[in-house]
Amino acid sequence: MxxxxxxxxxxxxxxxxxxxxxxxxxxxxxxxxxxxxxxxxxxxxxxxxxxxxxxxxxxxxxxxxxxxxxxxxxxxxxxxxxxxxxxxxxxxxxxxxxxxxxxxxxxxxxxxxxxxxxxxxxxxxxxxxxxxxxxxxxxxRQPVPKLPNWLRGPLVEAWGRKTVEAMEAVHAQGAPLDITAKGDAAALAERLGAELLPTGSLRLREAGQVSALPGYDEGAWWVQDAAAAIAAKALAPRPGERVLDMCAAPGGKTLQLAAMGAEVTALDLSEARLGRLRENLERTGLGAEVVQGDALDFAAGGFDAILLDAPCSATGTIRRHPDLPHAKDGAEFGALIALQAEMIDHALGLLKPGGRLVFCTCSLLPDEGEVQVEEALARHPGLALEPEALRLPGIEAEWIGPEGLRLRPDLWADRGGMDGFFIACLRSSSEA
CATH class of the missing domain: 1.10.940.10 (NusB-like)
Structure with a gap:
């Protein structure tokens, strides 16, 4: 047709x-x-x-x-x-x-x-x-849709059947619209009639046409799932720090980092996706150096901090992107996992001694999260976790494991859930 x-x-x-x-x-x-x-x-x-x-x-x-x-x-x-x-x-x-x-x-x-x-x-x-x-x-009367077997099996092995069923229930409900405020989140929530979430994101149940919402044209906010917004908060750049957003497009984290006062370099392979990032920078009046290129070829170093939201299976975003289980079959997992490890190693080489790296993926698979951190710590003597960076407003203590912060769609199920996300904060050795 x-x-x-x-x-x-x-x-x-x-x-x-x-x-x-x-x-x-x-x-x-x-x-x-x-x-x-x-x-x-x-x-x-x-x-x-x-x-x-x-x-x-x-x-x-x-x-x-x-x-x-x-x-x-x-x-x-x-x-x-x-x-x-x-x-x-x-x-x-x-x-x-x-x-x-x-x-x-x-x-x-x-x-x-x-x-x-x-x-x-x-x-x-x-x-x-x-x-x-x-x-x-x-x-x-029809049952709640289940994930396809190629994905459901690994998730049941990782999190258990009851947890996966709870995720599937949240997936079936769909996703509200989450946004990040450029300025005062409480004031913007009142203006939009939105729920102010414990982590500081705003949530709208019935958003309608996004570009018609109050504050859009003036750049007062941008669309960003509440889980994704936590990564930049964990990095917590200080004003004036040089920060690399290593896989930046479509740019929500770049906007956050710039709004925090960092000197941001936004790097991404896709020129088309960077176009959207540039549009959002212009709309919000925020600044960043935008660079198109392969992250593994990027050689400019000396960054105080790097945010690496690495390419992944995106299995944590199914509540917002329900086409993923139908358009994929898991065949790309192995290559993605290898790429993530290579990117972590490269990112560490771009940091100043003692610099920090936030590694995150919008995946529900431990191989793309917890296991990556375990293996990175084994490969890099002197590399250390900074769990205190994850103890942020709205983050429950039980969400933080030995390797980092694990977010799942079934968390906040009564509020509409959140994306599946893994976030870890790592500090490189202070020795050059």
């Missing part, structure tokens, strides 16, 4: 058509949602339709196993994947309270436009009408 153009009438079809394109790309393994959007999949839509398309695609991918369970009794055999994705999108819309008549008509229209799918419009009509008769109650 091809990506369609924006229709003249504002009937919701443009957003649904774009959402279906995003779902097709993710389920096929061609592109993550973020990659499709970065390559312009939504650029021809209005801001409202862009937001709606992204929400529809995200929710459908989040609820994919639940939708498949609901659809299964009405399908004698599986239709082509493009038709199946239209059924899934329709099922999730109906399951979340959309008017069945409008959803059925929209999905029938979408499949009728494709040469390979038009013969299935009768099937789509019949199946979605049956779901419409059950309504949201039928959808709610």
């Amino acid at each position: 091809s990506q369609a153009q924006t229709p003249a009438a504002d009937d919701g079809m443009a957003a649904r058509r774009a959402a279906l394109f995003l779902i097709d790309e993710a389920v096929s393994g061609r592109r993550l949602l973020s990659e499709s959007i970065a390559q312009g999949a939504l650029e021809r839509l209005s801001p409202a339709d862009r937001a709606r398309a992204q929400r529809l695609a995200t929710e459908t991918l989040r609820q994919l196993p639940r939708a498949d369970r609901w659809l299964k009794p009405f399908l004698v055999k599986q239709p082509p994947v493009a038709v199946r994705n239209a059924l899934r999108l329709g099922a999730v819309e109906i399951g979340q309270g959309a008017a069945p008549h409008g959803v059925v008509n929209a999905m029938v229209t979408l499949v009728s436009k494709g040469k390979r799918t038009q013969s299935y419009k009768g099937l789509v009509n019949a199946v979605l009408r049956k779901l419409g008769e059950q309504g949201p109650e039928g959808f709610a």
Whole structure:
């Protein structure tokens, strides 16, 4: 099914058509949602339709196993994947309270436009009408979606079955919008009607269009998950310190470090992602030196502190990026783990004697967190952990283990959870 153009009438079809394109790309393994959007999949839509398309695609991918369970009794055999994705999108819309008549008509229209799918419009009509008769109650009876086996197995081994089930429950709820304030967080929370979290981030349950929120245009805040915001706080740069944000884009941590008064160098391999960072620096009025390049080739040293948010499996971000389990299979884990170790070693060589490194990953896998720190300490005599750097406002003592801070989606489950994250603060030897 091809990506369609924006229709003249504002009937919701443009957003649904774009959402279906995003779902097709993710389920096929061609592109993550973020990659499709970065390559312009939504650029021809209005801001409202862009937001709606992204929400529809995200929710459908989040609820994919639940939708498949609901659809299964009405399908004698599986239709082509493009038709199946239209059924899934329709099922999730109906399951979340959309008017069945409008959803059925929209999905029938979408499949009728494709040469390979038009013969299935009768099937789509019949199946979605049956779901419409059950309504949201039928959808709610389906079990909470489980993670795929390639990921669930390692997580159960690491954290136990009950903890993984608690994570899955949080994943199914979706994610509120977290933001970091440039200035007074309490004042901004009152202005936005947001919850001020114990760690200082702000949380909005129903955010709507992000760029339309108060304070966005004036650069008073930026979007950043509450867990991700803790890494820069652990580094705690003093005003005037030279700090390297080693894998900086899209830039939330760079903005934090600059707002703390550090002289920041923001380094990243992706020029496209650095464009977003530059836009946020301009919007917020904050300053940083922006450098495009491979972190392993970067040779300018003498930094007081380095923040290394290393490339990883991103398994901790599934509550916000539910396409990940469908678009990946874990085959890249080994290469990522080796790259993380290489980056830690290189980062330590860029520090001044006695400088500090915050290593973090948005991963739930110990091999990308706790194990990396254990092995780095073994490789580098004189390297030491600084656990006191992790004892920050809002951080529970039991979240801090021998190697660092372990955050999981099931923490703060009653507040909407948080990303899975691992953070460790290391200090290099004071000897040159």
